[in-house]
Amino acid sequence: MEKEFTPKLFSLLKQGITRETFIKDAISGIIVGIVALPLAIAFAIASGVSPEKGIITAIIAGIIISTFGGSRVQIGGPTGAFIVIVYGIIQVYGLDGLIIATFLAGFLMVGMGLLRLGNLLKFIPYSLIVGFTSGIALIIFSSQINDFLGLGIQKVPADFIDKWKVYFENINHINWYAVSIAIGTILITIYFQRLVKKIPGSIVAIIVSTVLVKLFDIPVGTIESSFGNIPNNFSIPHLPNVNFDTIQALIQPAFAIAILGSIESLLSAVVSDSMIGGKHRSNMELMAQGSANIVSSLFGGIPATGAIARTATNVKNGGRTPIAGIVHSLVLLAIMLIFAPYAKLIPLSCLAGILIVVSYNMSEWRQFRSILKGKRMDIIILLTTFFLTVIFDLIIAIEIGILLSSFMFMKRMSESVHIQNISTDTKDEEHLFDEEIKDLPEDVLLYEINGALFFGAARQFQETLTNTHIQPKVIIIRMRYVPLIDATGYQSIKEIVKTFKSRGVKIIFSGVTESLKKDFEKNDMFSILEKEFVVKDIKEAIKMASVFEKKIK
Numbered sequence: 001m002e003k004e005f006t007p008k009l010f011s012l013l014k015q016g017i018t019r020e021t022f023i024k025d026a027i028s029g030i031i032v033g034i035v036a037l038p039l040a041i042a043f044a045i046a047s048g049v050s051p052e053k054g055i056i057t058a059i060i061a062g063i064i065i066s067t068f069g070g071s072r073v074q075i076g077g078p079t080g081a082f083i084v085i086v087y088g089i090i091q092v093y094g095l096d097g098l099i100i101a102t103f104l105a106g107f108l109m110v111g112m113g114l115l116r117l118g119n120l121l122k123f124i125p126y127s128l129i130v131g132f133t134s135g136i137a138l139i140i141f142s143s144q145i146n147d148f149l150g151l152g153i154q155k156v157p158a159d160f161i162d163k164w165k166v167y168f169e170n171i172n173h174i175n176w177y178a179v180s181i182a183i184g185t186i187l188i189t190i191y192f193q194r195l196v197k198k199i200p201g202s203i204v205a206i207i208v209s210t211v212l213v214k215l216f217d218i219p220v221g222t223i224e225s226s227f228g229n230i231p232n233n234f235s236i237p238h239l240p241n242v243n244f245d246t247i248q249a250l251i252q253p254a255f256a257i258a259i260l261g262s263i264e265s266l267l268s269a270v271v272s273d274s275m276i277g278g279k280h281r282s283n284m285e286l287m288a289q290g291s292a293n294i295v296s297s298l299f300g301g302i303p304a305t306g307a308i309a310r311t312a313t314n315v316k317n318g319g320r321t322p323i324a325g326i327v328h329s330l331v332l333l334a335i336m337l338i339f340a341p342y343a344k345l346i347p348l349s350c351l352a353g354i355l356i357v358v359s360y361n362m363s364e365w366r367q368f369r370s371i372l373k374g375k376r377m378d379i380i381i382l383l384t385t386f387f388l389t390v391i392f393d394l395i396i397a398i399e400i401g402i403l404l405s406s407f408m409f410m411k412r413m414s415e416s417v418h419i420q421n422i423s424t425d426t427k428d429e430e431h432l433f434d435e436e437i438k439d440l441p442e443d444v445l446l447y448e449i450n451g452a453l454f455f456g457a458a459r460q461f462q463e464t465l466t467n468t469h470i471q472p473k474v475i476i477i478r479m480r481y482v483p484l485i486d487a488t489g490y491q492s493i494k495e496i497v498k499t500f501k502s503r504g505v506k507i508i509f510s511g512v513t514e515s516l517k518k519d520f521e522k523n524d525m526f527s528i529l530e531k532e533f534v535v536k537d538i539k540e541a542i543k544m545a546s547v548f549e550k551k552i553k
Contacts, residue, residue, distance in 0.1 A: 004116075005284055007068045009322040017321055028319035029327025032075055035200040035313055036062075036328060037335055039358070041223070041343065042351040043078040044302060046143055047086035049095065050227050051343065053302050054078050055336050056234060059329045061292035061304030066325025069288035070281030071269040075310040075325050076292055080358050081264050082257070082303045084139050084394045089253050091158050095300070096240035097250060102297035103239060104247065104254035109262055109290030118282030121266055125408075127378040128385050128401040129263065130367050135389025135397065137362035140355055147352035148182045150175025150220055160390050178220045178349035181209045185353030198317070202354050209350040210342075223351075224344035232340035237298040256395040257293075257303045265289045265306035275315045309361065377408045443473040444545045450481045453489035462492040466499055474545040475500060478538060480511030490523040497528050506548050509534045510541035 003011070036058050044054025058077035065076030089098045112118065142163055146153050151170045157163050185205040192201030213220060223230065269280040285306070292304050314324050371382050381404055388397035440446060453461060465475070485493070497507055512520070512534050520526060520534065535541050 004281055005287070006281070007284060007288065007322075008070055008072050008281065009067055012072070012321050017323070021320055022323060024318040025321050025323040026327050028314050028317040029324040030331050031198060031200075031317045032310055032314045032319070032324065033328040033331025033335070034203050036075070036077055036307075036310055036332060038202045038206050038346075038351065038354055039307075039310070040078055040332070041346070042355050042358075043080060043083060045223070045227075045348070045351060046080075046083045046140065046355055047078075047302055048090040049086070049098070049302060050230075051223055052230050052336070052340070053300055055332055056299050057296050057301035057304050059332050059336070060299055060301060061296045062329035062332070063326055064292040064295060065265075065288050065304070065306065066322040066329070067288075068284070068291060069306075069322065069325075070284030070286075071272060071306070071311075072278050072280070072321055073272045073276060073311055073314050073319050073324065074265070074269055074280070074285070074306045074322075075314050075328060076265075076289070076304050077307055077310065078302050079264060079305055079307050080140055080355070080362055081133070081136055081260055081305070083143070084136050084389070085253060085256055085260065086302055087143070088158060088393065088395075089250075093250065093253075097246075098302065099240055099297045099300065100242055100246060101250045101254045101257060102293050102301070102303050104250060105257035105261065105303065106290045106292070106294030106297065108254060108258035109293065110287050111290075112258065112262060113283040113286030113290065116283050118262070118266060118286045121262055121282070124263060124402070125378070125381055125405045126367075127371050127374075127382040128405050129267070130364050130371060131382045131385030131401060132260075132389045132394060132397050134363050134365070134368050135386045136394065137359040137364070138390055140359040140362070144352040144355045144359070147221065147348040148179065148356065150178025150349055152221065175220060175349075177218050178347070181213070181218075181220060181347050182349040182353040182356070185209060185350045186357055189354060189357045200313075202357075205353065206346055206350055209347050210345050213347050214345055218347075221348040222344065223346050223348065226348065228344070230340045230343050232337050235300055239298060252395055256398055258290075259398055260394075261289055261293065261303060261305035262286055264308070268306035268308040268311050271308055272311050272315055275312065276320065309358075377411075381405055381408065440542065441474075441546050444476065444542070445470060445472040445474070446476045446478060448478040448481070452483055453479075453485040453492075458486075458488045458492040461489070462496060465496050471503075472505060474506045474508065474548050476508045476510055476538075476541045476545055478510045478541070479516065480538075482511075482516065485516065485519060487523070490519075490525065493525065494528060501528070506545070507533065508541045508544055510536075510538050512536065 037055070040054035040058040041051040042054070044051050044057075047054075061076045061078075065074060069076070086098060089101055093101070139160060142160060143156070145151075145163075145167050146156050149167075149171075151167065151173050152175070153166060153170055157166055185202075188205040188208065189201040192199070192204050212218060213222065265285055266280075266282055269282065269285055272278070273280055289305055296302075296304055310328075314328070319325075368382070368386075371378050381401060384404060385397050385401040388400055447465065449461065451457065465477075500507055507529070509529075517534060520529075533544075535544065
């Protein structure tokens with residue numbers, strides 16, 4: 001337990017970090033910091049907040065996640081996944097609402113870590129993750145059309161369909177300078193790194209487009225024209241007034257931020273583990289992510305999580321300890337302090353081009369297509385989550401997606417529970433039972449349960465036994481392959497015992513483990529069932545059944 005809640009950095013410092021490793025991490029951190037700059041600005045603007053909010057988030061959250069996280073190489077900061085949620089919160093509750101929601105989400109994530117729920121998040125179906133990730137990618141793409149085409153629409157609707165209606169209504173106002181810059185940015189971002197691997201193409205695109213716009217006074221929208229100057233300092237930490245009504249209104253978006261942030265950060269950690277052959281501490285990672293969101297929100301930051309693309313960039317450039325993530329944040333701090341006055345000149349169409357590349361990389365269209373060729377249940381979860389994310393709301397999509405996945409899981413589990421009946425007229429058929437039961441008395445029925453008797457399978461179990469057309473004198477229920485029984489399962493057993501008791505039928509339980517026997521007592525089973533009718537061995541159960549059968553005869 002102590003190791004589980006120890007930050008990776010602390011463990012590595014205790015082991016000792018070599019000078020060579022430190023230098024490699026520092027170089028990787030510098031590169032990742034440069035990569036993170038345009039993304040932090042672009043994510044902030046796309047989310048409906050001023051650009052410095054993204055940089056502040058990357059700096060503060062980045063340092064906290066790397067210092068206290070459970071991964072060796074995780075890079076934290078704002079990500080594209082949050083754009084949809086943040087934009088929606090800003091539209092309804094304003095910036096103060098976003099700060100409170102992020103603050104609450106941070107505490108939810110810390111709580112999830114303390115409760116060791118990090119290990120459970122890995123059970124969220126991949127089809128659900130691909131569904132809402134692909135939906136987010138489509139929304140990010142559609143949100144950038146205004147700046148990509150230079151349409152100059154002042155107020156773009158949040159709704160997906162309404163957004164595209166407004167675009168088509170203003171299609172005659174295309175600014176071809178903006179289109180050229182956006183296309184040029186996409187091409188540079190994709191192809192430049194094939195020539196020079198250490199320099200991110202997005203930075204080159206920003207520098208080239210900004211210089212051209214400034215030198216030739218090209219008429220396109222810039223950060224300055226929309227947001228004014230970018231501050232090169234931090235605001236004083238503060239939290240807006242919070243009361244019960246505010247918490248009640250914002251708990252749902254806070255929950256969505258916490259779930260999405262947890263899923264993305266742990267996915268990023270898993271991906272990085274496979275790249276470096278490491279093993280992250282999921283619960284410590286959740287606590288660090290939560291702490292990062294709490295502190296970042298106090299400075300006006302937006303939600304943060306582990307960033308898969310930046311984490312991969314860190315690994316590819318030699319980063320192997322959290323020092324790289326700390327250096328990445330310090331690089332961003334230096335850039336903010338020195339170059340913030342120049343960042344205001346960046347064309348919005350350039351940032352739109354960068355985000356369109358991000359949305360393409362997020363789309364996971366190959367995985368989407370692959371799941372569509374798979375099982376029907378996975379296809380239903382995928383398409384439901386995808387369309388709910390795009391047409392309605394990400395929060396609704398996650399909630400319904402998880403609910404739908406739970407029902408699908410219960411259905412699969414209940415189908416996996418095997419209940420088999422052996423009677424004298426079926427003894428020549430293939431079955432699961434031992435040879436010693438071939439001489440089962442004629443008026444004794446034997447059922448064997450294979451699998452967990454939980455609420456999803458309890459109804460099937462109850463119906464199988466109570467709907468039998470045979471009138472036995474004794475029923476043996478063999479439970480050697482039952483690992484657990486939940487409250488619904490015990491209730492079904494009680495009802496079965498009562499039903500057959502009223503018919504004068506004896507029920508014997510065989511193969512009950514010691515742990516299950518203790519659960520029998522806890523669930524008050526022995527108030528309706530004698531303890532001697534619960535035996536460990538099938539031979540003993542058959543012997544007891546034979547005695548009962550002869551007495552009744």
